[in-house]
Amino acid sequence: MADEQLQAQVAYEDLQDLQREFDEVETEIMRQQAKLTATLYERRAATVAQIPRFWPLVLEQAPPDIDQYIQPSDSALLLLSLTSISVSRFELDVAPQSLAISFTFAPNEYFTNDVLQKKFWYRKAMDGWSGLVSEPVRIDWKKGKDLTGGLLDLVIKAWEQDRGKVSGSLSAEQKSLSKKIENTGMGGASFFAWFGFVGRRISAEESVEANKIEAKAVADHKAGIQTEGSGHDHGDQEDEDLALEMSLEIFPDGDDLAVAFAEDLWPGALGYFSSAQEQDAMSDFDMESDDEAPDLAEKLDDSESDTVAPPLKKHRSQ
């Protein structure tokens, strides 16, 4: 039995190495994909700019992991005033996972901003966690039109005081934010609360340091040097800090929503647009109408439906 245990032990260590190498390949693939598609996305942007309501129609067909966050009042604004969406991977060389998502708006009755851009940085924490973190983005609401009911402003206020540092005890602003979140409950929050998402407080410096430590551990491991596990467990203090951070979060799934935009809606926009047209055609079915424009849905449809679901059309669980 001891032999079998040893064998299993070795196997488990190999799995960790493998997982790391798979991750590296995946990162490289992400980088190549971004490079290979860059000019296609530029051409797409130029083309769809000529099609009225392209992005609102795409958004109407958004999959549940996006759609669930869009409330009726958000819809009204988005459908009437959204003019474009774009996604860029602004740290392609160091972290192709990092994202900037931009929304452009026509003049509207809700806010004065032309563009709302939300950036997500891919960071690694000293405790081994890695993922997307962000900073709150201010929206200049018109009077009485704040769809977040003042919450986003509170987030900005708490953030500006200390750049989101959370430790020991909360500041007055943080306390009032935390209280408001607790009292509101965030189910049914406006999509625009997403612009207040922060996620874990991990500085660029911490991330660089954590990556260095991991790289050293990997090198040591390859050289056969035993090291005590690089990712340390959380102490009580750290658990408490994490809980405090969470109590200030107005959009807990903000990172998931960012990924859904970047890996589903953005690459699949042509497919979603074609679904929108299809739906439109269906509802016109009984009417004797001369189509004003050729129906893309019809043309894209055959290759669209029931295909291997190339991620550029309709995303599946890839």
Place this chain on the structure above:
Amino acid sequence: MADEQLQAQVAYEDLQDLQREFDEVETEIMRQQAKLTATLYERRAATVAQIPRFWPLVLEQAPPDIDQYIQPSDSALLLLSLTSISVSRFELDVAPQSLAISFTFAPNEYFTNDVLQKKFWYRKAMDGWSGLVSEPVRIDWKKGKDLTGGLLDLVIKAWEQDRGKVSGSLSAEQKSLSKKIENTGMGGASFFAWFGFVGRRISAEESVEANKIEAKAVADHKAGIQTEGSGHDHGDQEDEDLALEMSLEIFPDGDDLAVAFAEDLWPGALGYFSSAQEQDAMSDFDMESDDEAPDLAEKLDDSESDTVAPPLKKHRSQ
């Protein structure tokens, strides 16, 4: 207004070109990914072979788009006897979408096969459709143990007579298959009925021809030559044939399930295994137990949870 219409017309044509170019890049990325990960998958197979019940544990954590097709009686067989799963892309150069999915079994009370392999070919039809098609795979059930209740055998019988050709009127075997499917209703069918999936009847020859026609249309279009739409609409006869084909299908979503295996379970196996271990650890929480093996879940966990969900761990809608 006429100008605007013309502009929209041009934009729609550009979208079709763009979609095609996106598809081409996606195919190339798929090819590169397969090449870059090939040796990693080989190493993974060798490593997980040393871990008892690796694949059954992975399958227990399968996402809904796989799990929904596994009935309790399938589970019993799979959990006890499944020894490995592997996925290969056997037409990497011409069609990286084509898949072969193999399941290896220990001796069991249900069937005598050691290996069940299901192949899916990526084909293009003359009507413009493209997707995965397959051929039924026989399972040598032990007496009284057929989990499909005889349906899979009927599919094989009907298939063998004419290699799945469906036209005009059904053969006697096809009729009896169609009737049985109609009477059974396939909700709650065994996972093993999937081995009978056929999908659309598109021969390799038709696919080559359809690709040639499309390539010519694309070249003509680029050269500015007007052609009447390459994908023709279905005639009544073709619609009827399609309906007949569908009436013989015992697993209508067979292609989706193949893609879920290939793009989710297979690349994400290490992540699912780690979830299984995590769950196991949770249920042991209250017991004073000496772990027999180091807990991979604990080690993978930090980077696992709440990360950008690299497709190699838990798949999201990429």
